[in-house]
Amino acid sequence: MSGDSEEPSEAALPADARGSEPQSGRRRNPNSPLAQSWRDVLLRLSLSLAIDVELEQLTRDFAEGLASLLPNAAVGACVVSGNGSGPVVVSRLPTGMAPDLRRDPTRLFPGFHDERIFELEDGAVGSTLHLASPLQALSPLQVQIGTQAALVLAAAARRVRLYIRAEESARSIRKLQAQVIQNEKLASLGQIVAGVVHELNNPLTSIIAYSDYLKRKVNARAPYADCEDDLERLRRIGEAAARILNFSRDLVAYARPSADVPGTVQVHEVVEKALVFCEHELKGAKISIQRELDPGLPPVRGMAGQLTQVFVNLFTNAAHAMTGEGGELRIAMHTNAAQHTLTVEVADSGVGIDEQDMPQIFEPFFTTKGEGRGTGLGLSIVRGIVDAHGGTIHATSSPGEGTLFSLTLPLAAMVPSLLPPAG
Ligand SMILES: Nc1ncnc2c1ncn2[C@@H]1O[C@H](COP(=O)(O)OP(=O)(O)OP(=O)(O)O)[C@@H](O)[C@H]1O
Numbered sequence: 338m339s340g341d342s343e344e345p346s347e348a349a350l351p352a353d354a355r356g357s358e359p360q361s362g363r364r365r366n367p368n369s370p371l372a373q374s375w376r377d378v379l380l381r382l383s384l385s386l387a388i389d390v391e392l393e394q395l396t397r398d399f400a401e402g403l404a405s406l407l408p409n410a411a412v413g414a415c416v417v418s419g420n421g422s423g424p425v426v427v428s429r430l431p432t433g434m435a436p437d438l439r440r441d442p443t444r445l446f447p448g449f450h451d452e453r454i455f456e457l458e459d460g461a462v463g464s465t466l467h468l469a470s471p472l473q474a475l476s477p478l479q480v481q482i483g484t485q486a487a488l489v490l491a492a493a494a495r496r497v498r499l500y501i502r503a504e505e506s507a508r509s510i511r512k513l514q515a516q517v518i519q520n521e522k523l524a525s526l527g528q529i530v531a532g533v534v535h536e537l538n539n540p541l542t543s544i545i546a547y548s549d550y551l552k553r554k555v556n557a558r559a560p561y562a563d564c565e566d567d568l569e570r571l572r573r574i575g576e577a578a579a580r581i582l583n584f585s586r587d588l589v590a591y592a593r594p595s596a597d598v599p600g601t602v603q604v605h606e607v608v609e610k611a612l613v614f615c616e617h618e619l620k621g622a623k624i625s626i627q628r629e630l631d632p633g634l635p636p637v638r639g640m641a642g643q644l645t646q647v648f649v650n651l652f653t654n655a656a657h658a659m660t661g662e663g664g665e666l667r668i669a670m671h672t673n674a675a676q677h678t679l680t681v682e683v684a685d686s687g688v689g690i691d692e693q694d695m696p697q698i699f700e701p702f703f704t705t706k707g708e709g710r711g712t713g714l715g716l717s718i719v720r721g722i723v724d725a726h727g728g729t730i731h732a733t734s735s736p737g738e739g740t741l742f743s744l745t746l747p748l749a750a751m752v753p754s755l756l757p758p759a760g
């Protein structure tokens with residue numbers, strides 16, 4: 338921005354307003370034509386400032402604009418960014434003066450005769466506007482201009498901050514929209530898979546029935562010297578088919594949350610079922626499983642399907658964290674008689690969680706997994722389910738060593754509100 342010959346210039350100031358403070362008892366009239374025209378000038382400067390810029394750019398544009406209006410003064414500004422990246426400091430010296438780069442927390446222009454600092458009310462503590470005069474005191478009009486200019490800069494900085502925040506919100510809304518679309522895709526894929534799994538039931542039932550029939554037939558004609566191996570093969574075919582059938586039935590039941598009614602849940606059974614669902618993932622990652630489960634522990638009351646989902650998510654995360662040279666997944670449980678709770682610990686020897694990520698892991702859409710690998714919903718769903726069961730979950734982790742999730746649920750007797758309605 339350059340000076341405008343029609344602007345009120347410092348040279349045009351009356352003698353009493355130049356280079357000296359008002360004499361005692363005399364105050365400059367804030368509504369004088371001169372003050373009024375300076376306000377107009379500053380208003381025009383304010384309107385010329387863009388809002389879709391970084392704070393640094395705004396501060397620089399403003400300082401340049403004001404410096405061109407006040408050629409005999411040094412102009413500086415220190416605008417606190419608010420995002421931890423430190424204040425933006427710019428200074429403009431009167432023409433022909435060498436810059437003094439020494440920084441002083443209170444002065445931008447050390448060595449100058451007079452420097453006024455105007456606090457900016459821009460929504461961040463510590464932002465200031467500086468006006469300085471090299472050889473004499475700033476004039477009362479210059480001080481008045483400084484006061485008005487500080488208001489202009491503060492308002493502009495507030496606008497820029499709001500714009501930056503609005504941009505951030507728009508970005509996160511776009512990200513959430515993309516994730517919702519992705520989740521809808523996954524949900525419809527889940528329905529297709531459930532349909533496919535359901536279709537498998539009939540052929541599997543036939544395989545089981547016919548292998549059983551053949552076994553019985555061969556047995557009835559025994560003894561055949563060379564039949565033992567074939568009988569064993571038939572038994573294995575039947576067993577494998579029965580296993581797939583069980584798995585597919587469980588999978589369909591798991592995918593159908595509406596069928597999930599509150600009841601008494603033996604947690605070790607839920608854990609075992611979740612392990613079956615995750616078997617492929619865990620085996621693929623060469624993970625050994627250490628079960629410290631106790632079938633004798635009292636049950637909790639809740640939704641078996643939802644609790645299965647909790648453990649499926651925890652085990653899947655553990656498997657993803659141990660993709661190096663295998664690892665160990667330890668699942669242990671114990672009760673706390675005094676608190677009438679049951680605690681399940683799920684510990685892995687995986688990569689662990691960075692300290693700075695820890696506060697966010699239960700937040701929806703927080704993920705450190707690459708594009709397409711994780712939606713970041715697993716643990717938020719886990720926490721939602723655990724909360725709905727009146728329980729708690731927390732994680733501790735040592736990066737490079739592993740992670741422990743500790744999940745505590747109230748025992749069945751303690752949660753009458755979750756009981757199914759009588760009758
Ligand atoms: N056992 C674990 N070891 C190391 N990091 C973990 C573990 N469990 C969770 N995390 C971290 O917490 C983040 C969030 O987990 P969450 O289950 O919510 O999402 P995700 O696994 O990334 O994606 P999704 O479960 O939706 O497919 C993970 O991306 C990972 O960084």
Ligand SMILES: [Mg+2]
Binds near residue numbers: 654711714715
């Ligand atoms: Mg997950």
